[in-house]
Amino acid sequence: MEPLDTMVLLKNKQLKKTAVRSDLLAILSEKKAPCDAMELLIKLRKKYGRLNKTTVYRQLQTLTYKKILKTIELGEGKKRYELKTDHHHHLICRKCKNIKDVRLKNDLSREESIITEKYRFRVIEHSLEFFGICRNCS
């Protein structure tokens, strides 16, 4: 993924460019899998020593509300966050718990049309995750 232009992103969404927020977005733009709140807190604390978890949670809320981030849950009992850039799915290894982003050619638009017609349900987005055993664990 190309480096994120945090400045532009934040201005467009009427958010202030605070140091923590920029770094949080930078971390997410470099990751190839969704992050949870604690992971972000720990990484950010290397630079912002006494950063509070509340701040992280609030940033995640705000950025999700502004549609810069997307929330997903993978059955772990906690939320994960990723940049709402290109659409992709996840491979979650049941053994090592590693998560990997993948892109599929099939964008499920046929299925979404069927759902719209048959159930009169207007699809905004979908979430598709694959659970199994990764190459390292098999």
Added chain:
Amino acid sequence: MEPLDTMVLLKNKQLKKTAVRSDLLAILSEKKAPCDAMELLIKLRKKYGRLNKTTVYRQLQTLTYKKILKTIELGEGKKRYELKTDHHHHLICRKCKNIKDVRLKNDLSREESIITEKYRFRVIEHSLEFFGICRNCS
């Protein structure tokens, strides 16, 4: 869905047929959408007045471990459970939060083959959820 033969199910899995467990499975077999722990606790308490939440959580753990139930998370910050019968997906309304089961013709086996080959990731199962606006809310 045809009524669940709880007796057979439990015997096959070497679980005792306790009243609470049978009723929990009965509730899930009648539902057309996945349940969370509190919903089950409240329903079960109508019959078992002082049923403890720990019991429900433990049943859910056990039945999931025995592969009678499947856990899903839909971005609500809590787990939901459903019988592991026929494979299906969910429509989640962003307004009224209603959840509906749907069956699709496409079982994504083509995508799973691609993932197996390209990433050497052995898919065990997948989870596909559609988020949008239901007919009542649009």
Added chain:
DNA sequence: ATCTTTGCAAAAGTTTTGCATATCC
């Protein structure tokens, strides 16, 4: 008789809220 299940209390893990202070534009 033995193994499983349950209740109760306590704790753990994740996320949210209130309020005072600090920071950004």
Added chain:
DNA sequence: GGATATGCAAAACTTTTGCAAAGAT
């Protein structure tokens, strides 16, 4: 200056654990 962001403490919410008592085969 006025709106937004942050730190801290406390609480809310979901889920888990330890242990003793009760129940099932």
